[in-house]
Amino acid sequence: MATLLCVAMVHILAPQLHAEESDSTVRLTNGHWPPYMENTPPHFGVISQIVTLAFAKEDISVTYGFFPWSRARLLAQKGLRDGSVAWTCRGKLLKFFHFSDPIVAHNYALFHRKDMDFDWDTVKDLESYRIGLTQDYNYGEEFEEAVAAGTISADTTTSDESNFRKLAAGRIDLFPMEPAVGMGMLKELGLSDKITFHTTPLQSDYL
Known part of the structure:
Protein backbone atom coordinates (compact mmCIF):
# COMPACT_ATOMS: atom_id res chain seq x y z
CA MET A 1 0.00 0.00 0.00
CA ALA A 2 1.51 3.34 -1.02
CA THR A 3 0.52 6.43 0.94
CA LEU A 4 1.50 9.98 0.01
CA LEU A 5 1.14 11.40 3.44
CA CYS A 6 4.06 12.47 7.50
CA VAL A 7 2.15 9.75 9.35
CA ALA A 8 4.16 7.56 11.69
CA MET A 9 3.14 3.94 11.17
CA VAL A 10 4.16 1.39 13.78
CA HIS A 11 6.30 -1.55 12.61
CA ILE A 12 3.82 -4.19 13.83
CA LEU A 13 0.05 -3.95 13.53
CA ALA A 14 -1.89 -3.89 16.79
CA PRO A 15 -2.44 -7.51 17.84
CA GLN A 16 -6.03 -7.01 19.00
CA LEU A 17 -7.26 -5.95 15.56
CA HIS A 18 -9.44 -8.55 13.89
CA ALA A 19 -7.96 -9.74 10.61
CA GLU A 20 -10.89 -8.50 8.56
CA GLU A 21 -10.73 -5.08 10.23
CA SER A 22 -7.01 -4.64 9.62
CA ASP A 23 -7.59 -5.14 5.87
CA SER A 24 -10.07 -2.25 5.60
CA THR A 25 -9.41 0.07 8.55
CA VAL A 26 -6.39 1.69 10.16
CA ARG A 27 -6.59 3.12 13.66
CA LEU A 28 -4.43 6.19 14.23
CA THR A 29 -3.76 8.30 17.28
CA ASN A 30 -4.13 12.03 16.89
CA GLY A 31 -3.92 15.22 18.93
CA HIS A 32 -5.87 18.46 19.22
CA TRP A 33 -3.74 21.00 17.30
CA PRO A 34 -6.17 23.07 15.22
CA PRO A 35 -6.39 23.89 12.39
CA TYR A 36 -4.17 20.93 11.45
CA MET A 37 -5.61 18.25 13.75
CA GLU A 38 -8.68 18.70 15.92
CA ASN A 39 -11.18 16.53 17.71
CA THR A 40 -14.09 17.89 15.69
CA PRO A 41 -15.97 15.81 13.10
CA PRO A 42 -16.44 15.28 10.28
CA HIS A 43 -12.88 16.00 9.02
CA PHE A 44 -10.87 16.31 12.28
CA GLY A 45 -8.65 19.07 10.89
CA VAL A 46 -6.79 19.70 7.65
CA ILE A 47 -4.06 17.07 8.09
CA SER A 48 -6.47 14.42 9.30
CA GLN A 49 -8.66 15.01 6.25
CA ILE A 50 -5.67 14.62 3.91
CA VAL A 51 -4.72 11.36 5.62
CA THR A 52 -8.28 10.05 5.41
CA LEU A 53 -8.53 10.88 1.70
CA ALA A 54 -5.16 9.26 0.94
CA PHE A 55 -6.15 5.99 2.60
CA ALA A 56 -9.54 6.12 0.86
CA LYS A 57 -7.73 5.86 -2.47
CA GLU A 58 -6.74 2.35 -1.34
CA ASP A 59 -10.29 1.61 -0.07
CA ILE A 60 -9.07 1.81 3.52
CA SER A 61 -10.97 3.74 6.17
CA VAL A 62 -9.38 5.57 9.10
CA THR A 63 -10.49 5.95 12.69
CA TYR A 64 -8.84 8.48 15.01
CA GLY A 65 -8.31 8.44 18.75
CA PHE A 66 -7.40 11.81 20.29
CA PHE A 67 -4.90 11.90 23.15
CA PRO A 68 -2.21 14.12 24.69
CA TRP A 69 0.84 13.89 22.44
CA SER A 70 2.96 11.70 24.71
CA ARG A 71 0.15 9.17 25.06
CA ALA A 72 -0.61 9.32 21.32
CA ARG A 73 2.98 8.38 20.55
CA LEU A 74 3.17 5.68 23.23
CA LEU A 75 -0.05 3.93 22.17
CA ALA A 76 1.21 3.66 18.60
CA GLN A 77 4.72 2.71 19.71
CA LYS A 78 3.35 -0.18 21.78
CA GLY A 79 1.23 -1.41 18.86
CA LEU A 80 -2.06 -0.52 20.53
CA ARG A 81 -2.81 1.64 17.47
CA ASP A 82 -1.56 1.27 13.89
CA GLY A 83 0.14 4.66 13.72
CA SER A 84 -0.05 8.31 14.68
CA VAL A 85 -0.76 11.68 13.01
CA ALA A 86 1.37 13.84 12.59
CA TRP A 87 5.05 14.07 13.53
CA THR A 88 8.36 15.35 12.25
CA CYS A 89 10.68 12.56 11.15
CA ARG A 90 13.56 12.23 13.65
CA GLY A 91 16.03 9.58 14.68
CA LYS A 92 14.59 8.54 18.03
CA LEU A 93 11.18 7.86 16.44
CA LEU A 94 12.64 5.93 13.51
CA LYS A 95 13.53 3.15 15.96
CA PHE A 96 9.82 2.45 16.35
CA PHE A 97 8.04 3.81 13.29
CA HIS A 98 8.01 3.97 9.52
CA PHE A 99 7.33 7.50 8.25
CA SER A 100 5.27 8.46 5.25
CA ASP A 101 6.14 11.24 2.86
CA PRO A 102 5.51 14.76 4.29
CA ILE A 103 1.96 16.06 4.48
CA VAL A 104 2.59 19.76 5.16
Whole structure:
Protein backbone atom coordinates (compact mmCIF):
# COMPACT_ATOMS: atom_id res chain seq x y z
CA MET A 1 0.00 0.00 0.00
CA ALA A 2 1.51 3.34 -1.02
CA THR A 3 0.52 6.43 0.94
CA LEU A 4 1.50 9.98 0.01
CA LEU A 5 1.14 11.40 3.44
CA CYS A 6 4.06 12.47 7.50
CA VAL A 7 2.15 9.75 9.35
CA ALA A 8 4.16 7.56 11.69
CA MET A 9 3.14 3.94 11.17
CA VAL A 10 4.16 1.39 13.78
CA HIS A 11 6.30 -1.55 12.61
CA ILE A 12 3.82 -4.19 13.83
CA LEU A 13 0.05 -3.95 13.53
CA ALA A 14 -1.89 -3.89 16.79
CA PRO A 15 -2.44 -7.51 17.84
CA GLN A 16 -6.03 -7.01 19.00
CA LEU A 17 -7.26 -5.95 15.56
CA HIS A 18 -9.44 -8.55 13.89
CA ALA A 19 -7.96 -9.74 10.61
CA GLU A 20 -10.89 -8.50 8.56
CA GLU A 21 -10.73 -5.08 10.23
CA SER A 22 -7.01 -4.64 9.62
CA ASP A 23 -7.59 -5.14 5.87
CA SER A 24 -10.07 -2.25 5.60
CA THR A 25 -9.41 0.07 8.55
CA VAL A 26 -6.39 1.69 10.16
CA ARG A 27 -6.59 3.12 13.66
CA LEU A 28 -4.43 6.19 14.23
CA THR A 29 -3.76 8.30 17.28
CA ASN A 30 -4.13 12.03 16.89
CA GLY A 31 -3.92 15.22 18.93
CA HIS A 32 -5.87 18.46 19.22
CA TRP A 33 -3.74 21.00 17.30
CA PRO A 34 -6.17 23.07 15.22
CA PRO A 35 -6.39 23.89 12.39
CA TYR A 36 -4.17 20.93 11.45
CA MET A 37 -5.61 18.25 13.75
CA GLU A 38 -8.68 18.70 15.92
CA ASN A 39 -11.18 16.53 17.71
CA THR A 40 -14.09 17.89 15.69
CA PRO A 41 -15.97 15.81 13.10
CA PRO A 42 -16.44 15.28 10.28
CA HIS A 43 -12.88 16.00 9.02
CA PHE A 44 -10.87 16.31 12.28
CA GLY A 45 -8.65 19.07 10.89
CA VAL A 46 -6.79 19.70 7.65
CA ILE A 47 -4.06 17.07 8.09
CA SER A 48 -6.47 14.42 9.30
CA GLN A 49 -8.66 15.01 6.25
CA ILE A 50 -5.67 14.62 3.91
CA VAL A 51 -4.72 11.36 5.62
CA THR A 52 -8.28 10.05 5.41
CA LEU A 53 -8.53 10.88 1.70
CA ALA A 54 -5.16 9.26 0.94
CA PHE A 55 -6.15 5.99 2.60
CA ALA A 56 -9.54 6.12 0.86
CA LYS A 57 -7.73 5.86 -2.47
CA GLU A 58 -6.74 2.35 -1.34
CA ASP A 59 -10.29 1.61 -0.07
CA ILE A 60 -9.07 1.81 3.52
CA SER A 61 -10.97 3.74 6.17
CA VAL A 62 -9.38 5.57 9.10
CA THR A 63 -10.49 5.95 12.69
CA TYR A 64 -8.84 8.48 15.01
CA GLY A 65 -8.31 8.44 18.75
CA PHE A 66 -7.40 11.81 20.29
CA PHE A 67 -4.90 11.90 23.15
CA PRO A 68 -2.21 14.12 24.69
CA TRP A 69 0.84 13.89 22.44
CA SER A 70 2.96 11.70 24.71
CA ARG A 71 0.15 9.17 25.06
CA ALA A 72 -0.61 9.32 21.32
CA ARG A 73 2.98 8.38 20.55
CA LEU A 74 3.17 5.68 23.23
CA LEU A 75 -0.05 3.93 22.17
CA ALA A 76 1.21 3.66 18.60
CA GLN A 77 4.72 2.71 19.71
CA LYS A 78 3.35 -0.18 21.78
CA GLY A 79 1.23 -1.41 18.86
CA LEU A 80 -2.06 -0.52 20.53
CA ARG A 81 -2.81 1.64 17.47
CA ASP A 82 -1.56 1.27 13.89
CA GLY A 83 0.14 4.66 13.72
CA SER A 84 -0.05 8.31 14.68
CA VAL A 85 -0.76 11.68 13.01
CA ALA A 86 1.37 13.84 12.59
CA TRP A 87 5.05 14.07 13.53
CA THR A 88 8.36 15.35 12.25
CA CYS A 89 10.68 12.56 11.15
CA ARG A 90 13.56 12.23 13.65
CA GLY A 91 16.03 9.58 14.68
CA LYS A 92 14.59 8.54 18.03
CA LEU A 93 11.18 7.86 16.44
CA LEU A 94 12.64 5.93 13.51
CA LYS A 95 13.53 3.15 15.96
CA PHE A 96 9.82 2.45 16.35
CA PHE A 97 8.04 3.81 13.29
CA HIS A 98 8.01 3.97 9.52
CA PHE A 99 7.33 7.50 8.25
CA SER A 100 5.27 8.46 5.25
CA ASP A 101 6.14 11.24 2.86
CA PRO A 102 5.51 14.76 4.29
CA ILE A 103 1.96 16.06 4.48
CA VAL A 104 2.59 19.76 5.16
CA ALA A 105 5.47 22.13 5.84
CA HIS A 106 5.39 23.96 9.15
CA ASN A 107 7.57 26.13 11.35
CA TYR A 108 7.86 27.25 14.95
CA ALA A 109 7.98 30.94 15.81
CA LEU A 110 8.90 32.42 19.18
CA PHE A 111 5.87 33.85 20.99
CA HIS A 112 6.44 36.60 23.55
CA ARG A 113 4.48 39.19 25.52
CA LYS A 114 3.63 42.32 23.57
CA ASP A 115 5.11 44.53 26.29
CA MET A 116 8.52 42.82 25.95
CA ASP A 117 11.07 44.31 23.54
CA PHE A 118 12.32 41.16 21.82
CA ASP A 119 14.48 40.53 18.77
CA TRP A 120 16.75 37.65 17.83
CA ASP A 121 18.80 36.23 14.98
CA THR A 122 20.72 33.15 16.21
CA VAL A 123 20.11 30.52 18.88
CA LYS A 124 22.88 32.11 20.96
CA ASP A 125 20.72 35.25 21.23
CA LEU A 126 18.19 33.20 23.25
CA GLU A 127 20.52 32.31 26.10
CA SER A 128 19.30 35.08 28.42
CA TYR A 129 15.62 34.10 28.18
CA ARG A 130 13.45 31.60 30.02
CA ILE A 131 11.83 29.44 27.35
CA GLY A 132 8.81 27.17 27.75
CA LEU A 133 8.69 23.92 25.77
CA THR A 134 6.07 21.24 25.25
CA GLN A 135 7.02 17.60 25.79
CA ASP A 136 7.61 15.45 22.67
CA TYR A 137 7.86 18.43 20.29
CA ASN A 138 10.82 18.80 17.94
CA TYR A 139 12.29 22.31 18.00
CA GLY A 140 15.27 21.74 15.73
CA GLU A 141 18.70 20.21 16.26
CA GLU A 142 20.66 23.37 17.08
CA PHE A 143 18.13 24.61 19.63
CA GLU A 144 17.70 21.22 21.30
CA GLU A 145 21.47 20.77 21.55
CA ALA A 146 21.68 24.13 23.33
CA VAL A 147 18.94 23.06 25.76
CA ALA A 148 20.72 19.75 26.42
CA ALA A 149 23.99 21.58 27.03
CA GLY A 150 22.29 23.90 29.52
CA THR A 151 23.15 27.10 27.64
CA ILE A 152 19.43 27.78 27.17
CA SER A 153 17.09 27.80 30.15
CA ALA A 154 14.08 25.64 29.28
CA ASP A 155 11.01 24.61 31.25
CA THR A 156 9.15 21.66 29.70
CA THR A 157 5.46 20.89 30.29
CA THR A 158 2.92 18.60 28.60
CA SER A 159 0.55 21.36 27.48
CA ASP A 160 0.72 24.20 24.95
CA GLU A 161 -2.08 25.97 26.79
CA SER A 162 -0.10 25.81 30.03
CA ASN A 163 2.90 27.38 28.31
CA PHE A 164 0.80 30.25 26.97
CA ARG A 165 -0.64 30.90 30.43
CA LYS A 166 2.87 30.88 31.91
CA LEU A 167 4.01 33.26 29.21
CA ALA A 168 1.15 35.68 29.90
CA ALA A 169 1.89 35.53 33.64
CA GLY A 170 5.59 36.28 33.13
CA ARG A 171 6.81 32.89 34.37
CA ILE A 172 8.56 32.31 31.03
CA ASP A 173 9.77 34.80 28.41
CA LEU A 174 9.38 32.85 25.17
CA PHE A 175 7.38 29.91 23.85
CA PRO A 176 8.01 28.33 20.40
CA MET A 177 4.80 27.39 18.62
CA GLU A 178 3.43 27.02 15.10
CA PRO A 179 1.98 30.48 14.33
CA ALA A 180 -1.46 29.46 13.02
CA VAL A 181 -1.97 27.02 15.89
CA GLY A 182 -0.65 29.50 18.43
CA MET A 183 -2.83 32.41 17.33
CA GLY A 184 -5.94 30.23 17.40
CA MET A 185 -5.05 28.96 20.86
CA LEU A 186 -4.45 32.47 22.17
CA LYS A 187 -7.90 33.51 20.93
CA GLU A 188 -9.49 30.58 22.76
CA LEU A 189 -7.57 31.45 25.94
CA GLY A 190 -8.45 35.14 25.72
CA LEU A 191 -4.77 36.14 25.52
CA SER A 192 -4.57 37.57 21.99
CA ASP A 193 -4.20 41.11 23.33
CA LYS A 194 -1.19 40.18 25.47
CA ILE A 195 0.96 37.88 23.30
CA THR A 196 2.44 38.05 19.80
CA PHE A 197 5.25 36.27 17.92
CA HIS A 198 8.53 37.09 16.17
CA THR A 199 8.50 36.35 12.45
CA THR A 200 11.97 34.73 12.39
CA PRO A 201 11.34 30.94 12.50
CA LEU A 202 13.08 28.93 15.20
CA GLN A 203 12.67 25.77 13.16
CA SER A 204 11.21 24.82 9.77
CA ASP A 205 10.34 21.22 8.95
CA TYR A 206 7.59 18.91 7.71
CA LEU A 207 4.82 17.01 9.45
